Amino acid sequence: MDETLKLSPGAVAHLGWLRESSRLCLPGEAGTGRIGAIETPALASEQPAGGASHVAPALDANSRAWLAALRASGPDKDGALRKLHALLLRAARHEAYRRRPSLPDPVARDLDDLALQAADDALLSITGKLDDFRGDSRFTTWAYMFAIVEVSSKLRRHAWRGRRLNFDEEQWSRLPDRLAGPDDQAEGRELLRALRDAIATQLSARQREVFIAVALNGVPIDVLAERMDSTRGALYKVLHDARRRLRACLEEQGLGRPQLKETQ
């Protein structure tokens, strides 16, 4: 991201809205690694993520009914909350069991508990953010998103609990051995050596840690964010900047790939 980037008035207004509306984590939970509070403007900050200015559409009838029920009081609201929780729990369980084959046994045994926790947390988030619902999707899709983000984050962290994240120099100094197969030609090995050297010389210590963990070792950003007391968004920006620096370094050596140029 270009720190000196000039934002259009529309982009500034959009980012201001984002700052207020996109905090998906629970109150007091910023920094836990879920999609959290925005520390920086969006990476592609010349325009909103959709590429077009937002015009609030008319709500569909079902979404209107959900909003009305959740904004009611007394038994009507209680009933809506119970039904919303059931919907969130269904979504969380669905996602948890969809990912079951890729999860280690201890996590797979806890899916129902994790799904219930996710539904509870998602319900709390949604009830605090009803005014953020823009109506450009179905309400149920918007609500599902909270359940998915919650259960997904819990599954990742549970799966990586107790596992050591290794940032040792060895991890990247052996890059050619790790990524190159026996049939790779000399040019492939040259590319890997150049990447290894760029990691060593072009990145800050934090960029190096994040790049190695996420891009080379497959550590989920949520997990890394929890260990580093950061957020997914903040660490993604570190990764984004590291990747850009490495690509530039390789291009300078004639080892870049044919590609579209970044617009910023």
Added chain:
Amino acid sequence: MNVRDSVDRALGPVAPDAGCESAAVNFAQYADGAVAGEDVSRAFPHVANHLAACPDCNQDYEGLVNCVRELAVSSEDTPPPPEH
């Protein structure tokens, strides 16, 4: 996967990127559009680019789309009628 592919994958796509928070704001609309068969990557190129670059967001988005597709309209999709 050869070396070039491995390196390209590690370095991610080169494209304007929405970032996690900005992309997440559009996930629900993006998912509804995708399930409806719309060309969402054209309508939301920065979100599409981010999904290609961020493994966590991509996994969440896949889960959301799957959820929308698989959990078809049921009685739970509608709020209870008012009691009075």
